[in-house]
Amino acid sequence: MSPTAAAAGLLDGVRAINVGLAGFADPIREHGAPVVALDWRPPAAGDREAGLLVARLEDDPADPDEPLGATIRDANALALERILAARPVLLDVRPAAEAIPGLDGRMLLHSGPPIDWPRMCGPVQGAVIGAILFEGWASTPAKARALVEDGSVAFAPCHHHGAVGPMAGVVSPSMPVVVVENADRGNRAWATLNEGLGRVLRFGAYDEPVIERLRWFAATLGPALSATLAASGPVDLKAITAQALQMGDEGHNRNVAATSLLTRAIAPDLVRTVDAATAQTVLAFLRGNDHFFLNLSMAACKSALDAAHGIEGSTVVTAMSRNGVDFGIRLSGTGDTWFTSPVGVPDGLYFPGFGPDDANPDLGDSAITETAGIGGFAMAAAPAIVRFVGGTPADAIAFTRLMERITLARNSAYGLPSLGFSGTPTGIDARRVVETGIAPVINTGIAHREAGVGQIGAGIARAPLACFEAALRDLASRLHVEAAA
């Protein structure tokens, strides 16, 4: 473009954005020209280099000699399109070893970025012990511990195998897992069955009732659901989530509506597929577990985000996850690298007798829901959640509004009644997180720091900002962008 052609438009009339001194907007406005006065503040909390990094990675579709800005824009558009187009359906429930590629032998999956046994937090160690007892690899907790310390058990993050697990997220080969397929792209994701609240494996409890429940899952619940799904055909999880968001759920820490909708959807096929006694126990379990849908929600989100992963140049966040020690994220455009920061304790309410001193730092793959644009990002749908931090319905709306500022689009499939049915903010752009310093909000449960105690509360956590900046730096170096002056 010749300078004259572009600049002549300016001479025809100023339409301005004012960045800085507020007084400069006034004379422009007085002269009848439109002006938006930014409520500006230093980007990246005043870190000049991080601010410049964001600027150098900004979209620019119209630079004739430098394709970078167009590359990033197109990559993000593709990633976003994949997330929005995802159609997760529940196909089946199968034993993990059968369903999850690469999970075999004495191997356990866990939540969050990679971590080895000595660094694992109490709840994850507890869940590992429980899974070993459940698998029968050892007969006592002490022997289970010894087995691990021998190096006889292999560990890998769920995320490395297409799976996601809430809290400790431990998946062992015999556990039944839901098989979710993204019908748009044909990719699959897996998650264990949700155990309910209280003393459960995912919060690190491993006493006999916990193990007994897992055995019932493998022997009864998993096969019953599998038979039911064979009869009913795939269940559309996107439709259930969309409905649940209009019924007070947010798809992460409040799942009572979605669990009820799922139960209603499968009940007729359940009762005609399995014997009456089994159907009764399955339905009683679903009635007693408001969080049953959480793991389905997570697998659905994982299937959508995996479809958006691996696009060169994309700054879209495709995973946020915690292992109780580290918080880790992945970007679509940075391959399988994790960018980690130490993880903090959530802000929340505690069960009687417990307090923040008892809490483990935040834990679990369940932040995949926020990564996909629900959970904390859909807080406006579930005002009850903000009461964990003493908030009001207005605060819930404010959380969702805030997340709009770090996301690329709104998911029109997930309309929020309290926002005039505008969609949930979707597609976290790491550039916007670094620029604005707005940390993604994550709804979460709180585990006791010691193995075996279980859940002690629930609340709201914020993602640490440092890992987003590290991820952007890595993306910049992959794109041969000078990270800073």
Added chain:
Amino acid sequence: MTETIRGAVYRNSYRDSVELMGIAAELERLPGIVRAGLVMATPANLAVLAGAGMGEAAADGAGPNDLVVAVAAADEDAATTALGRAGALLAAGAGGDAGASADKPAAQTIGEGVAELPDANLALVSTPGTYATAEAIKALKHGLHVFLFSDNVSVEDEIELKTLAGRKGLLVMGPDCGTAIVGGVPLGFANAVRRGPIGLAAASGTGLQQVSSLIDRFGSGVSHAIGTGGRDLDERVGGRTMLAAIELLLADPGTTVLVLISKPPSESVVRAILDAVRGASRPVVVNFLGGDPDIVRAAGAHPAATFEEAALIATALAAGGDPNPGPLSLDPALAATAEGAAARLAPGQSAVRGLFSGGSLAGEAKIILESLRGPAAHDVVLDLGDDEYTVGRPHPMIDPRLRNEQIVAAAGDPDVAVILLDVVLGYGSNPDPAAALAPAIREAQEVAAAAGRSIAFVASVCGTATDPQGLDRQEAALAGAGVILAPSNARAAMVAARIAEHGVAAQSLVAGASGALEP
């Protein structure tokens, strides 16, 4: 006397330091307030507060996004009153409706601003310099031209920005660009100038203001006035914005005469610019302060030695008149006033003290004084808007305190005959600069009178009748304070020289670049 130190912290409330310093200045005028400071709680700012003995005002844990108000007061009541006043001023600055439940928060980033105004075509960037490059890059990538008011932007960053802008066909006005007028819309510190056929491109902020205001005074008007930033004509930057502006103005159907304004650029840049105007379809007036008029003439352009001459030539060309206005001279009434002031001087009063808020106006005055009085005169011309005076305090066009101190100090110097001032009006400038100067002028005369002397005050007002401060109002107020007023900065310098010469007929003058000055 023990001081009471009190503070208040506003969490996550970013404000620009200029606004904060303005509020601090207002607090310091309250009775019983010894010192006041408002800062964003960066480590450096907290150290400054501590150095001022007000460290305890910053609560533990205040961070870079938190605003700290600190006061040192004579007593508790004064401190409480000041903190309350600070709160009120901060609330007013936030636009007043901060408490109203806005459905959507105000845009905070350029991306959010563009989402709100999708056909935006210009970003005005006036952030602290350390952040300005990133903001300008984002603006350019969004397809916005940039008016970059911020200073402290490195030349490397300036080149990066102007290279990016060049690829995209966009203009970067700046960095350190104080003023522009685009299609009648004033940007930054601009004057309310009548629209007309004369297009300006200027590397000098107050030079642009002076020429555009004089064009208005002479009855013509301005199509567009494009600022380039003071370093654009540096060898390393190569005059990229000036060249783009020339191309733009030559293609603009509303522009029939061009005026180019700068300090003398480097030789290669002069050549590039004169090449760009050689054979131009419109007459071009070139005012490179102190530059060589012959090479300008050789390029077919009209050299002007002063801002006033540039305005006169351009106005004449725009009206189809004679572009050779002849040498500037003082009209008889002004000359007589100068003689009268000279007659009141005591023996030994022979120096001009120029105390300027505009850098280019100071530069012009200095050249004129040197050419009229020679290097032996004890004249001193200070540009009080220069970085060395503005660290940690607002520009003298906004805040009169520093210049007022200098005026009073100069009156105590037995050598000083004339205090020469510029008064710059327009958007962004002090709302009533004449009133702000008056107390200092009065005090200076008292200081001089106590020593048996009288000081001559000479000033020009750079502005127009429609400026928010009103040219007539300001001139009348200054005249009322005993200031001798000249219609331009160049003439004010000539009057000052005449007075300081004690009315003695000066030697024949070295007449600037074009022989256009007459004593």
